[in-house]
Amino acid sequence: MYKVAWDLDSGGILxxxxxxxxxIPPRxxxxxxxxxxxFxxxxDYPKVEEPLLWNIGRRYYYKxxxxxxxxxxxIFEKPKINLEDDCKNLSLEPVDVKLMVEKxxxxxxxxxxxxIDFIQDTFKRYKNKVDQVIVSYSGGKDSQVVLDLVSRTLPPxxxxxxxTDTTMEIPPTYEMYEKTKEYYTNIYPNLKFYVARNEKHSLELWKIFGPPSRILRWCCSVYKTSPQVRLIKALNPEKDKIKMYIS
Structure with missing residues (x-):
């Protein structure tokens, strides 16, 4: 497993x-x-697609x-910003992402x-033990990478x-799902995409349990796991019990 260090040349990480x-790996x-x-x-900083600096915990690092x-x-108030003594009038330059990737x-x-080796080995181990192999896609960066790696490894x-649409997603998440679906189905016409969704909108249960949080994680079972299981059962009506492998 690699460690992470600062890269002064790109303003990024190595x-x-x-x-x-x-x-500690920053975001x-x-x-x-x-x-x-x-801030x-x-x-002063440009409004560009590239990141401008990095965060670890609640601390911000620039170069x-x-x-x-x-x-x-x-929810109702902004956090207090504490600037380091010599950092009160910074002019930020974006991270050189191209150079960071090259390095x-x-x-x-x-x-x-x-x-890819791990995906191949795992698939061989479980392919005859499960009824369905699933790439669980959330629209976030992690599931995007997993889908890309699986698509490079397994036949569609x-x-x-x-x-899994929790009905708590922000608009860019839905946009990313549609773009991702279009991209991969153009490359792999046989690859099937499905949406799993609870029959009740999340706001109905917010009124009962309150908004989900790091501590109150009721949404995972109600709006992620259960809808997926119901979907897979619907796709395999001949099966009494469903065995799945979810990546």
Whole structure:
């Protein structure tokens, strides 16, 4: 497993075998987040597709340097921004994503090939033990990568793609699902996409249980697992008991 370190050349991160400078894997931060939090009152930055800086926990890093942190905040109030002393009038440049990818390409290829080997081995192990192999698609970055890797590994007739619509998704999630479906069905006409959805809109249960959260995770079983199981049973009416493998 690779470690992560800062890459000063690209303003991004590097995958490394080991490093005394290794860090907790950060997430990229885009201008929309900075606007939402109110960083535009202090910093100048372009509104571009590339990330502008990185976040670990509630701390923000620009070109490896800690520049700000946030505290508090909630549904009805913004968090308080704490700027480092010499970071009150920054002019941010976007991460050089192309350079970052080029510098990580060898290690990314290794990770890709290891993932493909794992998918092949797992499929061989379970293909005769289950009734359905499923790629569970959420519209997020992780499921996008999983779908791409599975599509490179297995024939399109050997699995299906299921998008579980919790009815709590934001519009870009639905847009991404439709674009993804169009893209892959153009390449693999035999690949089947399905949508699993609870018969009740989520807002009905919000009134009973409250909005789902990190602690109140009732939505996973009610709006993800159960709809998927009902869908697969409907696709296999001749089966009394359904065995599935979900990636």
């Amino acid at each position: 995958l490394v075998n080991s490093s005394k400078d290794e860090i 990229p931060v885009f201008y929309e987040e900075l606007d939402l939090l109110g 535009d009152k202090f910093w 490896w340097k800690l520049v700000a942190s946030v505290k508090g905040g909630g 990580n390409l060898k290690n990314l290829e290794t990770l890709k090939n290891e993932a 007739d050997d699995y299906i793609v299921v998008f």
